[in-house]
Amino acid sequence: MWMITYSEAIREAISLEMQRNEDVFLIGEDIGVYGGGFGVTEGLLAEFGADRVRDTPISESAIMGAAVGSALTGMRPILELQFSDFITIAMDQLVNQAAKLRYMHGGEGRVPLVLRAASGSGTGAAAQHSQSLEAWVAHIPGLKVVQPSTAFDAKGLLKAAIDDDNPVIFYEHKLLYKTEGEVPKEQYSIPLGKADIKREGTDITIVATSVMVQRALIAAAKLEREAINVEVLDPRTLVPLDEEAIIASVKKTGHLLVVHEAVKRGGFGGEIASIVAESRAFHSLRAPIKRLGGEAVPIPFSPELEKAAVPQVEDIVQSVQKMLGVKMTCI
Amino acid sequence: MEILPNLTNPELLHLYKKMWLIRHFDEKIDEFFRKGIMHGTTHLSIGQEATAVGACAVLTDEDKITSTHRGHGHAIAKGARVDKMMAEMFGKSTGYSKGKGGSMHFSDLEKGNLGSNGIVGGGIPIAVGAALTAKMKKQKDVTISFFGDGATNEGSFHEAVNLASIWKLPVIFFCENNQYGMSSPIDEMINIEHIAERAASYGIPGVIVDGNNLVEVMNATYEAAEHVRMGKGPILIEAKTYRWRGHSKSDKRKYRSREEERFWQTRDPIKQYEGYLINKGILTRETAKKIKLEVRQIMEAAVEFAKRSPKPSIEELYTDVYA
Ligand SMILES: Cc1ncc(C[n+]2csc(CCOP(=O)(O)OP(=O)(O)O)c2C)c(N)n1
Numbered sequence: 001m002w003m004i005t006y007s008e009a010i011r012e013a014i015s016l017e018m019q020r021n022e023d024v025f026l027i028g029e030d031i032g033v034y035g036g037g038f039g040v041t042e043g044l045l046a047e048f049g050a051d052r053v054r055d056t057p058i059s060e061s062a063i064m065g066a067a068v069g070s071a072l073t074g075m076r077p078i079l080e081l082q083f084s085d086f087i088t089i090a091m092d093q094l095v096n097q098a099a100k101l102r103y104m105h106g107g108e109g110r111v112p113l114v115l116r117a118a119s120g121s122g123t124g125a126a127a128q129h130s131q132s133l134e135a136w137v138a139h140i141p142g143l144k145v146v147q148p149s150t151a152f153d154a155k156g157l158l159k160a161a162i163d164d165d166n167p168v169i170f171y172e173h174k175l176l177y178k179t180e181g182e183v184p185k186e187q188y189s190i191p192l193g194k195a196d197i198k199r200e201g202t203d204i205t206i207v208a209t210s211v212m213v214q215r216a217l218i219a220a221a222k223l224e225r226e227a228i229n230v231e232v233l234d235p236r237t238l239v240p241l242d243e244e245a246i247i248a249s250v251k252k253t254g255h256l257l258v259v260h261e262a263v264k265r266g267g268f269g270g271e272i273a274s275i276v277a278e279s280r281a282f283h284s285l286r287a288p289i290k291r292l293g294g295e296a297v298p299i300p301f302s303p304e305l306e307k308a309a310v311p312q313v314e315d316i317v318q319s320v321q322k323m324l325g326v327k328m329t330c331i
Numbered sequence: 332m333e334i335l336p337n338l339t340n341p342e343l344l345h346l347y348k349k350m351w352l353i354r355h356f357d358e359k360i361d362e363f364f365r366k367g368i369m370h371g372t373t374h375l376s377i378g379q380e381a382t383a384v385g386a387c388a389v390l391t392d393e394d395k396i397t398s399t400h401r402g403h404g405h406a407i408a409k410g411a412r413v414d415k416m417m418a419e420m421f422g423k424s425t426g427y428s429k430g431k432g433g434s435m436h437f438s439d440l441e442k443g444n445l446g447s448n449g450i451v452g453g454g455i456p457i458a459v460g461a462a463l464t465a466k467m468k469k470q471k472d473v474t475i476s477f478f479g480d481g482a483t484n485e486g487s488f489h490e491a492v493n494l495a496s497i498w499k500l501p502v503i504f505f506c507e508n509n510q511y512g513m514s515s516p517i518d519e520m521i522n523i524e525h526i527a528e529r530a531a532s533y534g535i536p537g538v539i540v541d542g543n544n545l546v547e548v549m550n551a552t553y554e555a556a557e558h559v560r561m562g563k564g565p566i567l568i569e570a571k572t573y574r575w576r577g578h579s580k581s582d583k584r585k586y587r588s589r590e591e592e593r594f595w596q597t598r599d600p601i602k603q604y605e606g607y608l609i610n611k612g613i614l615t616r617e618t619a620k621k622i623k624l625e626v627r628q629i630m631e632a633a634v635e636f637a638k639r640s641p642k643p644s645i646e647e648l649y650t651d652v653y654a
């Protein structure tokens with residue numbers, strides 16, 4: 001074990017895998033000398049050479065398509081699309097091609113690729129560089145969707161994503177890149193579809209994703225001072241989703257708050273809330289389910305407005321207080 | 332070299348002033364980022380002032396432009412107020428986007444700036460649409476779409492140029508080839524020598540100009556504007572230039588040499604135009620000094636205005652999502 005950043009953990013998973021497996025290669029804009037849009041691939045060009053760390057023109061559709069085609073024919077590409085907003089330009093190759101080739105071809109062929117991209121707000125990059133569009137891709141049968149919230153998870157989940165025989169979208173959060181955590185030096189895998197209880201509790205379940213896991217943990221620590229015992233559950237992957245873990249947690253606590261950065265309307269939180277509402281945990285609910293998500297606005301530039309556009313620690317604290325307050329007035 | 336468009340001496344001096352406004356605006360922004368008092372990121376066009384100013388010199392307020400992530404210069408060249416721009420950079424409510432857009436999203440419809448763009452290649456098809464309006468409404472305005480060398484590898488570029496070519500739309504595709512797209516040297520990213528050669532595959536003229544020579548840029552754009560206004564279809568202009576600073580605020584510039592950077596700095600577009608004006612007897616060293624001083628004062632006032640301006644209210648978060 002050693003303390004490394006989320007960013008370093010991702011680089012390690014890539015590097016160890018490239019050492020082990022000749023079929024794994026990197027493709028994307030500015031991933032070579034520049035080290036990638038956020039410095040994640042720094043040093044990998046020196047380590048593996050330009051044949052396996054392929055700098056491309058600014059051509060997201062071709063990058064995505066080249067990844068699909070090479071994956072279909074025996075390679076295991078990892079592509080970086082810098083800001084996840086740029087996936088929109090690669091959407092045909094991802095959604096109409098990669099996601100359903102195998103199905104359309106009657107089970108023939110596989111598309112083992114990992115699409116890495118940085119998502120989220122908080123850096124002042126404004127409306128076209130700050131979105132959280134994971135619900136779009138989670139909606140598409142054939143794609144898997146991963147959102148690591150810690151350095152440890154990032155490394156293990158990326159290993160699993162590379163090993164997976166399907167297209168996997170791996171969302172990295174810009175605000176998490178510099179966060180540190182204990183990470184084993186050797187390669188390890190965290191299975192896709194296995195949630196992690198980041199903090200055990202008995203009064204309320206907060207299902208949070210990506211950077212919201214960190215905010216939920218801070219909120220939980222604050223609430224502990226008020227003797228409110230919060231459980232923070234991180235699904236880690238939206239597809240496949242560990243429904244059982246969520247249902248079991250809500251059954252235990254009787255309260256569910258879902259928190260994500262993506263716009264609440266049409267966000268993945270609605271899916272999680274519905275799964276619980278349709279499950280045996282429904283009867284354990286002692287208050288209505290609540291969702292916290294981004295406001296239905298593009299991410300603004302102004303730092304004050306940018307903060308106001310997505311859930312903050314204080315919003316989580318207040319929501320929990322309100323939910324448990326509702327319970328008390330009901331009794 | 333003779334100047335083709337019919338511009339008066341004061342107008343020619345105004346172009347000189349605009350180049351300094353752009354240079355100084357971006358230098359100020361650079362300073363504020365270094366000091367850590369500015370939020371977000373930015374892309375400076377220091378060293379590229381001749382392309383924006385030269386191309387926009389032949390346009391009226393009715394003519395349109397679309398711009399890029401490196402768009403401060405385009406905005407100023409198209410007539411934007413630097414105080415409102417500075418306020419935007421500080422995220423203030425008096426900024427062009429009420430503080431909601433920042434460095435990459437300036438627009439000024441009154442002056443014909445349809446907007447800078449955070450998406451590489453994003454503005455090119457929009458320019459085609461603006462030219463379509465001109466054609467359908469039988470207006471005389473032209474649209475210039477600015478974009479970088481790197482953007483010409485986006486599908487949006489190729490689709491847009493093709494569409495404009497078959498409909499013969501009044502649009503000028505203006506490529507500011509500053510040699511790099513972020514860290515990628517353009518000569519490693521295309522299999523031809525000049526971006527202008529791409530025009531051939533759409534059956535339109537492709538022109539190469541020295542992008543650091545304002546007069547050359549202006550003349551080429553003037554001729555292009557005449558051509559497209561006559562309904563002869565679009566033109567692609569490739570202006571060879573260089574960005575002096577890093578790609579954005581966090582660039583260590585490992586992909587190019589300091590020597591190369593020094594070489595290009597000897598080809599300063601402002602110095603070149605200054606020399607031209609002095610040679611022609613249009614500008615004296617005295618006047619040059621006065622203009623530079625004036626620009627400095629304008630910028631100081633802009634910074635003052637920006638700093639004094641209020642932040643947007645939280646209610647502003649919800650406005651402007653829909654018309
Ligand atoms: C669709 C898209 N892909 C990638 C980026 C990231 N990016 C921003 S600017 C840039 C380089 C653009 O190069 P060029 O078009 O030559 O313009 P320059 O920056 O040199 O002015 C890149 C890759 C982006 N903003 N949008």
Ligand SMILES: [Mg+2]
Nearest residue numbers: 479480511512
């Ligand atoms: Mg360029």
